[in-house]
Amino acid sequence: MARLELSGLSKTYGAVTTVRDVSLDVPDGEFLVLLGPSGCGKTTTLRMVAGFVDPSAGRVTLGGEDITHRPPWRRNTGMVFQNYALFPHMSVAENVAFGLEMRKVPKPEREQRALAALGLVRLSQYAARLPRQLSGGQQQRVALARALAIRPDVLLLDEPLSNLDAKLREEVRVEIRQLQKQLGLTAVMVTHDQEEALTMADRLVVMAEGAIRQVGSQQDLYERPADRFVAGFVGRSTFLQGRVAEPGVFQTEGGLRLACDPAARSGPAVMAVRPEAIHLHPGAEDNSLSGTVEFTSYLGPVLELHVRLSPTERVVLHMPNRGGTPAAGLGESVTIGWPRAAGMVFSEAA
Amino acid sequence: MPRHLRRWALNGAAGLGLGFILLPLLLVMWLAFFRQEIPSFPPEGYSLKWFAEIPGNRAFTSGFLLSLQVSIAATAIGLLLAVPASMALVRSRLPLRGVLNTLLLLPLVVPGVVLGAAFYVGELELEMATEWPLLGSTIGLVIAHTLVVIPWAVRLITASLGTLNPTIEEAARNLGATPLTTFRRITLPAIRPGLVAGALFGFVTSFGNLEASLFLVGPGQTTLPIAILQYLAWKIDPTVAAVSLLQILVIGIAMLVTDRFVKLSQVV
Numbered sequence: 001m002a003r004l005e006l007s008g009l010s011k012t013y014g015a016v017t018t019v020r021d022v023s024l025d026v027p028d029g030e031f032l033v034l035l036g037p038s039g040c041g042k043t044t045t046l047r048m049v050a051g052f053v054d055p056s057a058g059r060v061t062l063g064g065e066d067i068t069h070r071p072p073w074r075r076n077t078g079m080v081f082q083n084y085a086l087f088p089h090m091s092v093a094e095n096v097a098f099g100l101e102m103r104k105v106p107k108p109e110r111e112q113r114a115l116a117a118l119g120l121v122r123l124s125q126y127a128a129r130l131p132r133q134l135s136g137g138q139q140q141r142v143a144l145a146r147a148l149a150i151r152p153d154v155l156l157l158d159e160p161l162s163n164l165d166a167k168l169r170e171e172v173r174v175e176i177r178q179l180q181k182q183l184g185l186t187a188v189m190v191t192h193d194q195e196e197a198l199t200m201a202d203r204l205v206v207m208a209e210g211a212i213r214q215v216g217s218q219q220d221l222y223e224r225p226a227d228r229f230v231a232g233f234v235g236r237s238t239f240l241q242g243r244v245a246e247p248g249v250f251q252t253e254g255g256l257r258l259a260c261d262p263a264a265r266s267g268p269a270v271m272a273v274r275p276e277a278i279h280l281h282p283g284a285e286d287n288s289l290s291g292t293v294e295f296t297s298y299l300g301p302v303l304e305l306h307v308r309l310s311p312t313e314r315v316v317l318h319m320p321n322r323g324g325t326p327a328a329g330l331g332e333s334v335t336i337g338w339p340r341a342a343g344m345v346f347s348e349a350a
Numbered sequence: 351m352p353r354h355l356r357r358w359a360l361n362g363a364a365g366l367g368l369g370f371i372l373l374p375l376l377l378v379m380w381l382a383f384f385r386q387e388i389p390s391f392p393p394e395g396y397s398l399k400w401f402a403e404i405p406g407n408r409a410f411t412s413g414f415l416l417s418l419q420v421s422i423a424a425t426a427i428g429l430l431l432a433v434p435a436s437m438a439l440v441r442s443r444l445p446l447r448g449v450l451n452t453l454l455l456l457p458l459v460v461p462g463v464v465l466g467a468a469f470y471v472g473e474l475e476l477e478m479a480t481e482w483p484l485l486g487s488t489i490g491l492v493i494a495h496t497l498v499v500i501p502w503a504v505r506l507i508t509a510s511l512g513t514l515n516p517t518i519e520e521a522a523r524n525l526g527a528t529p530l531t532t533f534r535r536i537t538l539p540a541i542r543p544g545l546v547a548g549a550l551f552g553f554v555t556s557f558g559n560l561e562a563s564l565f566l567v568g569p570g571q572t573t574l575p576i577a578i579l580q581y582l583a584w585k586i587d588p589t590v591a592a593v594s595l596l597q598i599l600v601i602g603i604a605m606l607v608t609d610r611f612v613k614l615s616q617v618v
Contacts, residue, residue, distance in 0.1 A: 050524055072523040085521040089539045098535075102526030143521075150525060 002063030002153040003028045004049065004186055009058035011044050018044045020210040022058070026154075029184045031177070035197040036207035037233070042190045043158060045207070049188065050156050051075050062153050073102070078147030082159040084139040086131035092118065092142050093127035099150035117149035118142070120179055137168035144176060148183070155180065157189035161196060173200060194234055206230050228270055228346045237272035237344075238315040244269050250345060254310030259286040259340040267349035275304065277342035278317035280328060285337030291315075293332045307336055375598065381591035389588060400592040410593055413577030416488070420573060421556040423492045428499030428552050429545065435500075436507040437537075441516065451508075458501040462561025469494045470565035486568025494562045499552030506551065510544025550608045554601050 004026040011019040019041040026032045034042040047053040049060055051072035060068045067075050078099075086095050096117050100110035118124045121141035123134075131139055140160060147155060160176065161169045177200050180187050191197050197204055198218050206213045206221060206229075214226035225231035232239065242252035248262035250271050260271065282288055294314065295306035302318040305328060309315060317336060328334050385395035404410050438444060439451055457465060473484045473493075484490045514537070522532040538545075560575040567576055574597065578590055 050520075052520055052523075072520075073526050073528050077524060079521065079524040081517050081521060083515060083517060085515065085517040087518055087522070087536055098522070098527075099525035102531070146521075146525070 002186060004154050004188065005059075005061040006045070006049070007059045007061070009045065009048060009060065010056050011041075011048065011053060012056040018210050019048070019055075022207075022212055024205060024212075024215070026186055026188060028186055031180050031185075031187045031189070031200060031202045032205065033197040033201035033203075034188065034190045034205050034207055035194060035234070036192065038192055040207040041210035042192075042207050046156055046158055046188060046190045049154070050077050050079050076150065076153045077156055078150055078152030078154070079156040079158065080140070080143050080147050080160045082162050084131070084136070084143045084163070086139055086143055086146070088131055090130075091127065092123065092129050092131065092134070095131065095142060096146045096149050099146065103150065114145075114149055117145040120148060121145045121175065135168075136164050137172055140164060140172055141175065144172075144179070148179065148185075153186070155185045155187040157187065159191055160189065161191075162193070169196070176200070198234075206233060208233070222274075225272070225344065228272065228348075231272040231344055231346070236275055236316065238275065238278075240271045240273070240313060240315075242269065242271065243267060244345065244347070248340075250343065252310070252313060254313040256289065256309060256313065258343060260343045260345050261340065264345040265347045265349060267347060269345050269347045269349070272344045272346065273315060273338055273342055275316045275318040276302070278315060278336055278338045280305070280317065280319055280334055280336055282335065282337030286340035287343070288335060288337040290333060290335050293328050293330055293334055296328070296330055305334075307334060378591050378594050379598070381588050382595045384588050384591075387587045389586065389591075400588040401596075403589045404593060404596070407581075407589070409572065409577040409581065410574070410589075413572050413574040416491075416571065417557055417574040420488065420491045420495050421553050423488075424495030424499050424556045425503075425549050425553045427492065427496045428503050429549055431496070432500055432503035432507055432548065433545070436504050436511055439504070440508050440511040454504045455501045457497050462559065463564075465497065466494070466562035466565035469497075469562060473566065485566065486571065488571075491563060491566050491573070494566055495556040495559060498556050498559055498562065502551040502555060503548035506548035507541060507544040510541040514540045546608055550604060553604070557601070558597075 004024075006022055006024045009019060009022040010017065022041075022045055024032070034045060036042045044053055048055050049062075051067070051070060055068060058068070059066060062075065062077070086092075087098065090098070093111070093114050097110045097114035100113055105113065115124055115127060118127055121144055123138060123141055123145065126134060126138065126142075131142065134142065140163075144160075157176065161172055164172060173196065179185070189197075189200065201218070203215065203217060204221055205215050206226075208229050214221060214230045216224075221230060221234045225234065228239070231237045240250075240252045240254075240256070240258075242250055242256075244260065244264045244266045245251040245257075246266065248260060248264075250258045250260040250264070250269065252258065252271070258271065279285065289309050291307040291309040293305055294308050295304075297304040298321075299318075301321055303321050305317050305319065307315055307317060315336070380393075381389055382400060383396045383398070384393040385397040385399075386393065435454060439447060439454070444450060469490075470485070473490050476482070477484045518540070519532050519536055522536045523529070527535060558575060559573075560579065563573045563576055567573060572580065574593070578593055581590055
């Protein structure tokens with residue numbers, strides 16, 4: 001296991017830049033997740049670490065060694081692919097032993113190590129099968145064992161759960177995370193699924209348009225998003241367009257006056273509010289507004305309400321489900337509110 | 351139309367088509383066993399003597415050997431060229447990929463006679479320019495037959511490559527395999543059905559090729575199909591039918607053997 005460092009990593013195809021100046025420091029044993037919508041450059045970044053994409057600029061250092069332009073077969077990275085990528089003509093055991101064979105490990109040792117790696121994912125009894133005789137979840141666990149068998153310096157996971165159905169996803173997710181901790185692996189995973197990212201990561205990196213938007217813990221991203229994009233991508237938010245009219249006052253385009261952080265820069269801005277921060281029938285909140293319930297949805301643990309505040313503005317709020325009759329029905333007039341600190345203001349001044 | 355009637359009509363049409371294909375083959379096979387020299391119906395009796403004639407006929411034996419040599423060489427060279435060509439067609443983002451694909455299949459479309467004439471002129475020019483006796487040589491034949499093999503090989507190998515998941519090659523490289531090792535250990539085994547089928551079809555087409563060969567054979571050096579044609583110009587005894595039967599057997603056995611390794615119905 002080793003520390004992975006990316007500095008100023010960029011990739012340009014002709015006039016198109018898919019990754020722009022990405023710098024990251026992944027300490028030994030950390031599980032880092034690159035999160036972003038498709039086309040944000042997260043996969044290209046991962047592929048530059050694996051050596052499948054040659055960086056246009058910047059450096060990749062693994063365990064103190066510069067591997068920026070080293071071909072993939074001479075880097076000690078273990079990759080797990082979205083579509084498993086098992087060798088269809090080889091048995092499960094041969095698949096897992098392949099990396100060891102390439103490393104010229106003598107046959108008895110490599111068989112024993114392959115079996116041990118299969119044991120880690122609890123598939124020893126399937127060693128003689130062909131990949132196509134296994135289920136999707138089992139195939140992905142074989143792929144994981146294959147990547148682990150070579151004792152990689154870093155484990156790279158490219159959307160490893162996307163091809164699995166919901167139940168299996170949960171299972172393999174736990175499996176990957178447990179093994180990563182147990183073996184003290186440095187790991188980088190790419191995903192577009194925020195739930196997956198939030199539940200697995202030690203630390204997250206949100207990317208958009210080829211660049212890093214924010215690096216931080218789950219709590220950092222959720223409670224202190226760096227910009228409007230992160231606020232919208234991680235968790236849900238209602239966005240209110242407007243301007244900071246005077247210190248501590250946010251004026252929406254629809255004419256609402258809301259209390260906000262007095263430190264917010266004046267000028268055009270957008271306010272994001274999390275659905276669970278908005279309360280129905282508030283006591284003495286900083287912002288207290290009246291509106292009409294336009295839509296309700298029963299989500300189980302929470303009830304979702306869409307409340308119209310002005311002809312152009314509507315907020316989404318979640319209230320805990322305490323059972324019994326719902327607190328507000330469709331078309332009902334209600335008062336809602338949220339504390340000043342819950343209104344996250346992002347300046348849009350040029 | 352009632353269901354059973356419709357099924358009868360469908361089966362009948364299929365049977366008719368099959369009969370249409372099989373009739374000449376069956377006729378030739380039957381003819382090979384006629385006793386009389388001039389084929390006429392009904393046969394006067396049956397005999398195996400025409401098969402016994404074959405080994406004594408130098409045109410047939412040497413023709414068979416030459417055809418075998420040329421077809422094997424052309425298939426081997428054709429595959430060597432078709433594999434990298436197919437990889438390029440399937441994998442790279444060549445700007446003229448569609449055009450190249452069509453070009454590689456062109457020998458299937460161009461009439462054999464045109465192809466043969468073109469080769470004749472080409473080889474003639476080359477021979478005059480370099481004084482290398484190409485025309486009428488085995489090499490000259492092999493070159494033309496390679497062209498006959500390539501479209502089949504490319505078609506079947508690209509079909510095979512198309513179903514291959516390219517990330518398994520990435521997985522191999524990630525695990526430490528060099529590009530060459532990846533090709534040998536991962537790509538080649540994965541496209542084996544296409545390779546085998548491509549080789550078989552290329553071989554069969556080359557072995558039976560008459561039109562292109564006609565222009566390129568030298569004096570006293572003919573392929574089996576030409577030997578058959580020449581024999582027919584003078585005689586119509588059942589020896590020709592016997593030779594044809596043997597040829598059908600050779601090809602049929604080749605297909606059966608291939609089918610044991612690769613299910614042909616899956617690739618064609």
